Amino acid sequence: MDNNFKEGYDFENHWNNAYQKTPVNKLGWYEKESTPSLELIALCNLSKNAQIFNAGAGASILIEQLLNEGYSNLVVNDISSSALIELKNNLENHKNSQVQFIVDDLTNPTELLKLKDVDLWHDRAVLHFFTTQQQQNSYFNLLKKVVKPKGHVILAEFNLEGAKKCSGLDVFNYNEKMLHERLGEDFELLKSFNYTYTQPSGGLREYVYTLFQRKN
Numbered sequence: 383m384d385n386n387f388k389e390g391y392d393f394e395n396h397w398n399n400a401y402q403k404t405p406v407n408k409l410g411w412y413e414k415e416s417t418p419s420l421e422l423i424a425l426c427n428l429s430k431n432a433q434i435f436n437a438g439a440g441a442s443i444l445i446e447q448l449l450n451e452g453y454s455n456l457v458v459n460d461i462s463s464s465a466l467i468e469l470k471n472n473l474e475n476h477k478n479s480q481v482q483f484i485v486d487d488l489t490n491p492t493e494l495l496k497l498k499d500v501d502l503w504h505d506r507a508v509l510h511f512f513t514t515q516q517q518q519n520s521y522f523n524l525l526k527k528v529v530k531p532k533g534h535v536i537l538a539e540f541n542l543e544g545a546k547k548c549s550g551l552d553v554f555n556y557n558e559k560m561l562h563e564r565l566g567e568d569f570e571l572l573k574s575f576n577y578t579y580t581q582p583s584g585g586l587r588e589y590v591y592t593l594f595q596r597k598n
């Protein structure tokens with residue numbers, strides 16, 4: 383079923399169901415370690431109190447890994463409150479850490495509009511679910527509104543050879559040129575690479591990882 387184009391499809395419910403029905407370590411996007419993301423984050427030379435925004439973070443291990451590395455200003459978003467509850471529960475060892483959790487829709491933001499001066503926008507496997515121009519425009523408008531001059535952007539999405547569906551939803555595939563076009567000339571591409579991710583089921587998923595920096 384072409385869910386993405388079904389008028390009024392309830393994406394919040396879709397993603398809450400995904401997190402409620404399947405243990406996190408069995409989800410088709412689960413990573414034991416967020417190695418390629420951390421590799422790119424290291425290149426940003428961020429201070430430990432830099433504001434790192436995780437768009438559609440789900441219950442990703444990346445947050446715990448960033449806290450372990452001493453990053454102290456993390457803002458974590460998802461459309462699914464179930465995902466963020468799960469993530470919070472998994473951060474037992476970091477009870478005193480200042481992580482801000484924001485349940486909001488990246489394609490129709492309300493709370494997220496209050497963000498500003500983001501040093502790093504990180505998205506793995508989220509943007510590719512936005513298949514309409516309207517969803518994509520809202521996403522990039524938000525990104526451009528909140529990322530500060532000289533701020534960094536990491537976008538890791540299914541590449542052109544990659545899967546056409548995930549979690550039962552259609553996806554929009556990218557290469558680094560397409561991502562650069564969407565960000566515009568104000569952003570410089572610092573690094574990109576293709577990466578084959580292995581799912582818990584053993585399936586392979588082809589991603590393109592990109593790191594951009596805003597000029598001014």
Ligand SMILES: C[S@@+](CC[C@H](N)C(=O)[O-])C[C@H]1O[C@@H](n2cnc3c(N)ncnc32)[C@H](O)[C@@H]1O
Pocket residue numbers: 393397398411412413437438439440441442443459460461462465486487488489505506507508511
């Ligand atoms: C494939 S998962 C990736 C999760 C996480 N980034 C990771 O790498 O493990 C896609 C995530 O995007 C979230 N998501 C989907 N649509 C969203 C939207 N419109 N706004 C915010 N989050 C969304 C989902 O709830 C889900 O957690």
